[in-house]
Amino acid sequence: MKIQIPRGTVDIMPGESEKWQYVEHVAQEIFKRARYSEIRTPIFEHTELFQKGVGDTTDIVTKEMYTFNDRKERSMTLRPEGTASVARAYVEHKLFGQVNQPAKLFYCGPMFRYERPQKGRQRQFVQIGAEAIGVQDPAVDAEMMALALSIYQELCLKEIKLVINSLGDKTSRLAHREALIAHFKPSIHEFCSDCQTRLEKNPLRILDCKVDHAHPLIATAPSIIDFLTDESLDYYTQVKRHLDVIEVPYVEDATMVRGLDYYNHTTFEIMSESKGFGAITTLCGGGRYNGLVEELGGPASPGVGFAMSIERLLAALAAEEITLPIANHLDVFVVGVGEAVSPITLKLTLAARKAGFTAERDYLSKKVKGQFKTADRENARFVVVVGEEELAEGLIVIKDMTTGTQEKIAMSDYIATLQKKQHEGETN
Incomplete structure (x- = not known):
């Protein structure tokens, strides 16, 4: 029986994986410029972490988590999001004791949620995220939003918008909670069973x-x-003032609550406005989560962060018909004439790679004409030819495919000649 990929997952094949690498590299460079350091947390954690951190009335916890018991009957969960794990690591490794605060961290990795697969939403998906923990300052909130936007802007996306809201502090939320209960209670029977349960537990989730x-x-x-x-x-008001001063445009939406319970004060989303994007327009979501670190056993450490889906980012690029400038050039293709030179063609290929060139050779025992066709198809800049006669004399032939010129040189001068020709090509 043929075994197929599980529903809700995808294979990222060559041709696509280069796009992922490019996007990840762009994000990493932007994070480094802002002095964010990478953190890598486990793919699975104790289930309690997400019950406490994300909220036991959220759809993520009640419906979407991949939870299992290990061999000692401990409940484990594949991480459905990244912030709770980062906050747990912040506490466990006592990052709150560092002199410089906030601790500025970024991550990139797979997350898992059991939901109906659709465009831009899979059961295994990859998020890029950033967290700044240890400071409550409107400037950090504004910087976080600008940081997220800068990734999309660096990738030339234009049809996007920043939407912001505030969920307030604990007192604000308690007063809002009572108002929501009073608003929904008379007609709660018209809502789904989940919402009927949420009415008293957490009406904001409605x-x-x-x-x-x-x-x-x-x-x-x-x-x-x-x-x-x-x-x-x-x-x-101070968050909005900072956004105004740094000239980051935004739209306010008082109905935006986000799907995780740890949020308070600032919340935000970045959405695609491209007509070809589809029904799910959110590309990125984030906000402030004061109280999360305390919930996980740490000292009072206010935090703010965001997470963005690489899948949706790539979908937004496709919707705006943006082509990423991905280099896939081949510097050197080594052609061998005769079976006896096979070890030498391998040696020349490896030597070119060691010197920093991209290099390839034939592995299918093709004739010389076939090897040249392969080099041409791969757009090789240089073709290096070695035959049994050249081998006996310690010589090779280097052909520049852009000019059509070729020369016979000593094999000992191989790398130096390639470097010289490459330099000449860059300066011309």
């Missing part, structure tokens, strides 16, 4: 329901902005 998102009461629900304390409103 606003994020995938089943009842079109219900009229969702659109008329009390706005969190009307319940912000003076302190929360001032913080939100």
Whole structure:
């Protein structure tokens, strides 16, 4: 029986994987310029981490996690998102004790959620994310949004928008919670069973329901902005002032709540406005999560961060018809004439690679004409030819495929000649 790939996963094949590498490299360079350091956390964690961190009333925890018992009957979960793991590592490795705060960290890796696969949403997906933990400062919130935007801008995306909101502090949320219960309770029987359960446990999650998102009461629900304390409103105002000064345009949306319980104060999303993108327009989501570190056993350490899907980023690039400048050139193709020279062609190929050139040779025992066709098809800059006669004399032939010129040189001068020709080509 033929074994196929599991539903909700994809193979990233050659031709596509180069796009992923390019995007990851761009993000890594931007993070480094902003002094963010990479962190790599386990793909699976104790289930309790996500129950505490993400929230036990969220769809992620109640419906979407891949959870299993290990051989000692301990409950483990494939990570559905990255922030909880980073916060756990921040506590476990006592990063709160470092002199320089906030701790600025970035990550890139696979996440897992059991949901219906569709365009831009798979059960295994890859997120690039960043976290700044240890400081509550409107400037850090604004910098985080600018940092996320800069990745899309570096990749030449234009049809995007930043949407922001505030979920306020604990007092703001408690007051909003009571208003939401009063708003939904008379008609809660019209909502799905999950929302009926959420009404008393966490009514904010009703606003994020995938089943009842079109219900009229969702659109008329009390706005969190009307319940912000003076302190929360001032913080939100300061975040917007920083965005205005650094000239980052944004749109306010008081209904945006995000799907994870750890968020408070600033929340934001970056969305695609391209007509060809599809129904799911969110490319990136993030916000402030003061209290998460304390929930995981650490000291008071305010945090803010974001995560973006590489799959959706690539879909946005395709929707805007942006081609990434991916280099896939071949510097040297080594042609062998006669079976006796096979070890030498391998030696010449490896020597070119060691010197920093991309190099290849024939592995199918093709005739000389076939080998030249392969070199031409691969757009090789130089073709190096060695035959039994040349081998006996310690010579090789180097042909420059861009000019058509060729010369016979001593094999000992092989690398130096390639380097000289490459330099001449770069300066011409």
